[in-house]
Amino acid sequence: MNCNMILLDEKAPALIAAAAANDPVAAAPVPADLQATDSITRALGDSLKNMSAADLKAVVTGENTFIRDALHELMELTVAFLPKLLIAIVILWLGMRLVKMLKRLIIKALEKKNAEPSLTTFLGSLIDVLFKAMVIIMAMDVIGIKATSFIALLGAMGLAIGMALQGTLQNFAGGVIILLMKPFKVDDYVECGEYKGYIKEIRIFHTIMRPFNGRTVIIPNSELATKSLINHTKEPQIRLDIVASVAYGTDLAKAKAVLWEVVKAEPLIKWDYKEPVIAVSELNSSSVDLTLWLWTTVEDYWTVWKSIREDIYIAFNNAGVEIPFPQVTVHNRIDSDRAHMALRTDHQHLPTSENEHLGTGN
DSSP states (O other): OOOOOOOOOTTHHHHHHHHHTTOHHHHSOOOHHHHTSOHHHHHHHHHHHHOOHHHHHHHHHTSSOHHHHHHHHHHHHHHHHHHHHHHHHHHHHHHHHHHHHHHHHHHHHHHHTTOOHHHHHHHHHHHHHHHHHHHHHHHHHHHTOOOHHHHHHHHHHHHHHHHHTHHHHHHHHHHHHHHHHOSSOTTOEEEETTEEEEEEEEOSSEEEEEOTTSOOEEEEHHHHHHSOOEETTSSSEEEEEEEEEEOTTOOHHHHHHHHHHHHHHOTTSOTTTSOOEEEEEEEOSSOEEEEEEEEEETTTHHHHHHHHHHHHHHHHHHHTOOOOOOOOOOOOHHHHHHHHHHHHHHHHTSOSSHHHHHTOOO
């Protein structure tokens, strides 16, 4: 029912009483002075004509007023909304505490696995934001605020961002895998495809490698996480393979004895881990290759690598063991043909008989 605020003058009671009695004769005539009043008075007359007796009674007695209806509706909304609000507050309070506990547990688990500090901080912040957003959405749903449209908008935005940053997200996922699974760590010597060098830094999106030439190589984490690689320094002990070549005809027993003396004189070789091995590995076109398998620590690998070859060369020279080198024999066919032609010319000028030799004829 629509309730309008009206202004009453001294003639309004008579009009109200006539309308309440539902007397068309009494209600039909309208005084002349009422017609001369302003628009507010005319609106009052029109409203009174359309109102029933029950409506007029409710207005006069005050049983149906705007304030009373508003207060009634407010009380009903308050009674229905207050429990939901209290439940939402409890969900927010408990949810935030649980998110904080979960974040601490995950950070402690990463620290026990010796994860990189950058990864620990990043994952902690990411988990904190995601779970807090979930708690807020749950509280909004309890209150009655539908978050469906909001979630759909976030999903569409996430899909668009994911399509635009596909390569970046792959590198991010690769960085997380590397930092969690640890196929290599900082200062490891790694070989992956055409890249080979020491790992200097592992970041979220890329890894920095330093080869022997002093350059800096930046490799996307997606390549290191999805492709095959060789970690030369994963284990504490590493084998060094050395090839020593001798000429054909060399006494192999003598050559092996010289090599064993060199190996025994090297203090960095780990005899207690695995004994060295010296064996013929290849019969090349111009040499016999002897291979040495020597075990040493990762830290001493390059020291042994640099010194052992020089020691072998000096020992072979002192023992008279010939170190072969490629030799090619070149035959000059042009000179051979010229010599053959000269020989034929000399034969043509030889005397065919004694008279020709003496310069006399018949």
